[in-house]
Every structure is written in C-alpha cells, then in structure tokens.
Amino acid sequence: MKNYKEIKQLAEEAKKKEKEEKKFCRLCQKPETRSECSYGEKAWDRFAVPVKSVKKEEVELDEGAAWTRKSGQNKSGGLNEKGRKSYERENPGSDLKAPSKKVGNPRRKSFCARMKGMKAKLTSKKTSRDPDSRINKSLRAWNC
Numbered sequence: 001m002k003n004y005k006e007i008k009q010l011a012e013e014a015k016k017k018e019k020e021e022k023k024f025c026r027l028c029q030k031p032e033t034r035s036e037c038s039y040g041e042k043a044w045d046r047f048a049v050p051v052k053s054v055k056k057e058e059v060e061l062d063e064g065a066a067w068t069r070k071s072g073q074n075k076s077g078g079l080n081e082k083g084r085k086s087y088e089r090e091n092p093g094s095d096l097k098a099p100s101k102k103v104g105n106p107r108r109k110s111f112c113a114r115m116k117g118m119k120a121k122l123t124s125k126k127t128s129r130d131p132d133s134r135i136n137k138s139l140r141a142w143n144c
C-alpha cells in the first residue's frame with residue numbers, strides 16, 4: 001500500500017501533466033500549453049478551452065473580423081449585415097450602410113470614386129477584368 005506522501009506525489013504529477021496539456025487559448029487564438037501562453041498562466045486558466053470544443057467557425061467569429069471573411073460577405077462580394085457590424089466595431093464611426101444605388105447619393109459618389117481609384121491602382125489586370133472579382137461586384141452593386 002502506498003503511503004500518503006507517494007499518493008500526494010502521484011496526484012501532483014497528474015496535475016502537472018494536465019497543466020501541460022494543450023488547450024485552445026482564446027486570447028492567443030491557438031492551441032498551446034499553460035506555460036506557452038503569452039498572456040500568462042492565469043490568463044490561460046481563464047481563457048483556454050479544450051481544443052475539441054472549439055469549432056472552426058467560432059474561432060473565426062471570435063476574431064471579430066467577419067468583414068474580412070466569407071461569413072461577413074454577401075454573395076455579390078460586398079459585406080453583409082454581420083460583415084458591416086464587425087467592420088464598424090473595428091473602425092468606430094464608420095457607420096457602413098447597405099449600398100444605395102441612387103444616382104446623386106453623395107455616399108455613392110464618394111464610394112465609386114474610391115473604388116475606381118482602388119481598381120486603377122491596386123488591382124491586378126486579371127482581377128479588374130474578372131467580372132466576379134469582389135471589386136467589380138462591388139462597383140456593379142453601387143451602379144458605378
């Protein structure tokens with residue numbers, strides 16, 4: 001029969017082993033062990049969750065940048081409601097609205113000017129010729 005000291009030691013080893021187990025850290029956005037967390041072990045204790053419980057979708061949403069991802073974009077290549085919300089979160093005061101196709105709408109005018117500038121300067125020839133590229137879909141949606 002093991003004595004108390006031995007049992008205690010075994011328990012501590014088991015505990016230590018558990019601590020070294022990788023969990024998904026919601027702060028670092030990656031699986032890591034307690035000692036690897038760049039926010040510190042206490043933060044890891046609070047924010048690390050079992051890797052298996054994390055679905056890919058949730059991870060992407062947690063990053064809060066839905067506007068950069070498929071989940072925040074609508075089929076025509078613009079931002080959907082979720083995308084606009086996440087963009088506004090990251091760019092306070094931006095107050096994005098759904099495109100208004102009305103000619104004479106000043107927001108449309110400045111949007112078209114900005115987008116056309118981007119297309120001319122920043123877009124590859126292949127992308128600017130591709131009718132399904134996000135920039136062309138966007139220009140179409142705004143009736144530029």
Ligand SMILES: [Zn+2]
Pocket residue numbers: 025026027028029032036037038039040044
């Ligand atoms: Zn971490």
